[in-house]
Amino acid sequence: MTVLEQRGAYRPSPPPAWQPRMDPAPLLPDAEPYRVLGTEAAAKADPDLLRRLYAQLVRGRRYNTQATALTKQGRLAVYPSSTGQEACEVAAALALDARDWLFPSYRDTLAVVARGVDPVEALTLLRGDWHSGYDPHTHRVAPLSTPLATQLPHAVGLAHAARLKGDDVVALALVGDGGTSEGDFHEALNFAAVWQAPVVFLVQNNGFAISVPLAKQTAAPSLAHKAVGYGMPGRLVDGNDAAAVHEVLSDAVRHARAGGGPTLVEAVTYRIDAHTNADDATRYRGDAEVEAWRAHDPIELLEAELTTRGLIDEAGIEAARQDAEAMAASLREAMNRDPELNPMDLFDHVFAETTAQLREQRALLRAELEAEQEQHGTQEGGAR
Amino acid sequence: MTTVAVKPATMAQALTRAMRDAMAADPSVHVMGEDVGTLGGVFRVTDGLAKEFGEDRCTDTPLAEAGILGAAVGMAMYGLRPVVEMQFDAFAYPAFEQLISHVSRMRNRTRGKMPLPITVRVPYGGGIGGVEHHSDSSEAYYMATPGLHVVTPATVADAYGLLRQAIASDDPVVFLEPKRLYWSKDSWDAEHPTEVEPIGHAVARRPGSSATLITYGPSLPVCLEAAEAAQAEGWDLEVVDLRSLVPFDDETVCAAVRRTGRAVVVHESTGFGGPGGEIAARITERCFHHLEAPVLRVAGFDIPYPPPMLERHHLPGVDRILDAVARLQWEAEG
Numbered sequence: 002m003t004v005l006e007q008r009g010a011y012r013p014s015p016p017p018a019w020q021p022r023m024d025p026a027p028l029l030p031d032a033e034p035y036r037v038l039g040t041e042a043a044a045k046a047d048p049d050l051l052r053r054l055y056a057q058l059v060r061g062r063r064y065n066t067q068a069t070a071l072t073k074q075g076r077l078a079v080y081p082s083s084t085g086q087e088a089c090e091v092a093a094a095l096a097l098d099a100r101d102w103l104f105p106s107y108r109d110t111l112a113v114v115a116r117g118v119d120p121v122e123a124l125t126l127l128r129g130d131w132h133s134g135y136d137p138h139t140h141r142v143a144p145l146s147t148p149l150a151t152q153l154p155h156a157v158g159l160a161h162a163a164r165l166k167g168d169d170v171v172a173l174a175l176v177g178d179g180g181t182s183e184g185d186f187h188e189a190l191n192f193a194a195v196w197q198a199p200v201v202f203l204v205q206n207n208g209f210a211i212s213v214p215l216a217k218q219t220a221a222p223s224l225a226h227k228a229v230g231y232g233m234p235g236r237l238v239d240g241n242d243a244a245a246v247h248e249v250l251s252d253a254v255r256h257a258r259a260g261g262g263p264t265l266v267e268a269v270t271y272r273i274d275a276h277t278n279a280d281d282a283t284r285y286r287g288d289a290e291v292e293a294w295r296a297h298d299p300i301e302l303l304e305a306e307l308t309t310r311g312l313i314d315e316a317g318i319e320a321a322r323q324d325a326e327a328m329a330a331s332l333r334e335a336m337n338r339d340p341e342l343n344p345m346d347l348f349d350h351v352f353a354e355t356t357a358q359l360r361e362q363r364a365l366l367r368a369e370l371e372a373e374q375e376q377h378g379t380q381e382g383g384a385r
Numbered sequence: 386m387t388t389v390a391v392k393p394a395t396m397a398q399a400l401t402r403a404m405r406d407a408m409a410a411d412p413s414v415h416v417m418g419e420d421v422g423t424l425g426g427v428f429r430v431t432d433g434l435a436k437e438f439g440e441d442r443c444t445d446t447p448l449a450e451a452g453i454l455g456a457a458v459g460m461a462m463y464g465l466r467p468v469v470e471m472q473f474d475a476f477a478y479p480a481f482e483q484l485i486s487h488v489s490r491m492r493n494r495t496r497g498k499m500p501l502p503i504t505v506r507v508p509y510g511g512g513i514g515g516v517e518h519h520s521d522s523s524e525a526y527y528m529a530t531p532g533l534h535v536v537t538p539a540t541v542a543d544a545y546g547l548l549r550q551a552i553a554s555d556d557p558v559v560f561l562e563p564k565r566l567y568w569s570k571d572s573w574d575a576e577h578p579t580e581v582e583p584i585g586h587a588v589a590r591r592p593g594s595s596a597t598l599i600t601y602g603p604s605l606p607v608c609l610e611a612a613e614a615a616q617a618e619g620w621d622l623e624v625v626d627l628r629s630l631v632p633f634d635d636e637t638v639c640a641a642v643r644r645t646g647r648a649v650v651v652h653e654s655t656g657f658g659g660p661g662g663e664i665a666a667r668i669t670e671r672c673f674h675h676l677e678a679p680v681l682r683v684a685g686f687d688i689p690y691p692p693p694m695l696e697r698h699h700l701p702g703v704d705r706i707l708d709a710v711a712r713l714q715w716e717a718e719g
Contacts, residue, residue: 131494131496132490132493132494133494133495136495136498137462137495137498137499138498138499143462144491144494144495144499146487148482148486148487151451151455151482151483151486151487153455154451154452154454154455154456154458154459154483155455155456155458155459155462155487156459157452157455157456157459158455158456158457158458158459158460158461158462158463158467159459159460159462159463160459161456161459161460162459162460162462162463162464162465163463165415165441165465166463166464172459184451184479185451185452185455185482185483187449188447188449188451188452188455189452189455191447191449191452192446192447192449192452192456195447346496349496349497350492350493350495350496350497351492351493351531351532352492352532352534352556352632353492353497353500353554353555353556356585356631356632356633357632357633357635357636358632358633358635
C-alpha cells in the first residue's frame with residue numbers, strides 16, 4: 002500500500018468555521034427615497050403631527066435666516082445654516098421622547114432648539130462666549146460636536162449604558178454625508194450593531210462636504226446601503242419630506258426601543274446656503290442645481306399637503322409665520338446684548354479639583370485683569 | 386490570634402485587585418477593551434473579572450480603539466464609570482481624537498455639567514522585547530493635553546492605590562502601566578490592600594543628600610539601582626518617584642532639589658519634547674538659586690523606538706544615569 006493510499010481520499014469541504022449569519026435582503030434600503038407628502042401614504046399621516054411639523058419648519062427656517070443675519074452683524078462668529086434641511090432637523094427632534102437623547106453635529110442647532118433647548122443657549126458655541134451653552138441633561142441633548150462623526154460612538158455608548166441599566170432610552174445621532182467617510186462613523190455603526198444598542202443614525206445627505214460632492218465621498222450605491230455591512234437595516238428617505246423623515250425615524254426609534262437594535266437612515270436633502278457664512282458656494286456648484294432643490298422645498302411641500310387637504314387655512318399659515326417672527330425678534334434682542342464674560346471662568350472647569358499650576362495661572366490672569374482695570378480707571382479719572 | 390504572612394504579589398495582580406475591588410464597591414464601574422473578557426487581557430490584568438462580574442461589566446469590545454473610548458464617553462454621560470484598556474501604548478493612538486477632542490474637554494465645555502469619569506489604562510514603555518509598536522512611551526502626548534490626569538505607578542502598592550484613585554476620580558485619568566514592571570514583585574498585603582493618598586503626590590523612594598534623581602514608572606527601579614551603585618563613587622543619591630505627571634507635584638520635587646542642589650530627570654520617553662524638558666524648566670524656574678548645576682536629563686534617544694535586539698542601547702541604564710550624575714559640576718564645589 003502506498004502512503005497516498007493509506008491516507009485515503011481527501012474530501013474537499015467548506016471552511017469548517019464558516020456558517021451563514023444573516024440574510025442581508027431585509028436590511029437593504031428601498032431603491033427610491035421613501036416619500037409621504039403628495040403620495041397615498043399622506044392620508045394616513047396624523048393631521049396634528051403635520052401641523053406641528055409645519056409650525057416647527059417655519060420657525061426653523063426663520064431661525065436659520067436670523068442666525069445668518071446675526072453673523073453679518075458680527076453677533077455670531079460663524080453659522081452653518083441648515084436652510085433646506087429643516088425637515089430633517091425638526092423630524093429628528095420630534096421623533097424622540099423626552100427620555101431619549103439627541104447627539105447633534107455643528108449644523109444641527111435647529112434640532113437642538115426644536116428639542117426644547119433655549120435658542121440663545123443653543124448658539125453659545127457659534128457666538129463664541131463658551132464652547133457649549135446648555136446643560137446637556139436638561140433636554141437630553143449632547144453638546145454640538147464639531148469634529149465629524151466623533152459624536153456617533155458617544156450615542157452608541159449612551160444607548161448601551163441605558164440598556165444595561167434597564168432604561169428604555171433611545172439615542173439618535175446626526176451626521177452628514179461627509180461624516181460617513183470618517184473612521185468614527187464605521188466604528189460607531191459596528192459597535193451599535195454588535196451590541197444591538199438602541200440607537201438611530203440619521204445621515205443628512207445634503208450633497209456636499211463643504212465643497213466636495215457625494216461622488217467624491219463614496220462609491221456606495223447609497224449611504225443607506227452602508228448599514229447592510231454592519232448587519233443593521235438601512236432606510237432611504239426624502240429628507241425634504243418632513244412627514245416621511247418623521248415616520249422613518251419614529252419607526253427606527255420604536256424598533257430600537259423594542260430591543261431590535263440600531264438603524265441607519267439616509268435622508269436625501271440639500272444645503273441651500275453655503276457651508277457657512279465664510280464659504281463661497283459658487284466656486285463648486287451651479288445655480289440650476291440649487292434652483293431645482295428650491296423647487297423641492299420642505300416647507301412648501303408640507304404647506305401644499307396641508308392646504309390641499311384643508312388641514313390649514315390662511316390664518317393658520319399666518320399664525321405659524323407670526324410665531325416664527327416672534328422667536329426671531331426675541332433671538333435678535335437677546336443676541337444683540339453683549340454676553341456676560343468672566344475670564345476667570347476659564348480655569349473653573351478644567352478639573353473637578355483645580356491644580357496648583359492652574360491656581361498660579363489663575364492668579365496671573367487675575368493680576369492682569371486688575372492691572373487692566375486700574376489702568377482703565379486712571380485713564381477715565383484723567384479724562385475727568 | 387494568627388498573623389497573616391504578607392505574600393509577594395506582582396504589579397499585574399495588584400492592578401487586577403484594584404479593578405475587582407472597584408467593581409465590587411461600585412456597580413457603575415465597567416471594564417472594557419480588546420480581549421479583556423474571556424482571555425483576561427493580553428497581560429492578564431483583567432483576569433477573572435468577566436467571570437466574577439459578567440460580560441456586561443467586563444466587556445470584550447470590537448477591535449477599534451476610537452470606538453472603545455468613544456463608547457466609554459457615552460457610557461460616562463449616562464452615569465457609568467468606564468475603565469478602558471488600550472492593549473498597548475501605540476495601539477492607543479487611534480483613540481487620540483476621542484481623548485483630545487472630547488474626553489479631555491467635556492467637563493470644561495459643559496461648565497462642569499457633564500464630567501467624564503473615565504480611566505484609560507495604557508500599558509506603556511519598553512524593555513520587554515516587544516516588536517515594533519509595542520514599546521512606546523507616549524506620556525508626553527497626554528501631558529500636553531489640558532483636562533487629563535496622567536498617572537503612572539512604579540510599585541505594587543501604588544499600582545493598587547493609584548488605580549483605585551483613578552477609577553474613583555470624577556475626571557478622566559490616563560493610567561500608564563509600565564509593562565516591564567507587570568511581573569515585578571513586592572511584599573504587598575493583597576488580603577488587606579491599603580489605598581494611597583490622592584493623585585498628584587510625588588514621593589521620595591530613597592533619601593539622599595548629593596543629588597536628586599527624578600523619575601517615574603519603568604525607570605524607578607533603574608534609578609534605585611543607580612543610586613546603590615553611586616555609593617561606590619561617594620554619591621548619596623535621592624530618588625523621587627513622581628507617580629503623577631499631571632497634576633505635577635512641584636512642591637515635593639522642588640523641596641528635594643533644594644535639599645541636594647542637583648537634579649537629573651530620568652525617563653524612557655524621548656528627550657526632545659519629552660517630560661524631562663518640562664520638569665527641568667519647572668525646577669529651574671522655581672529653584673534656580675538652589676541649583677549647583679544645570680538640571681540634566683537622561684532620556685531615550687530621539688529616535689523611533691528601536692527593534693527589541695537593540696533596545697538596551699536606547700533605554701536609560703545605570704551607567705548613563707551615573708554619567709549624568711558625574712556631569713553635575715562637582716568640581717565647582719571644591
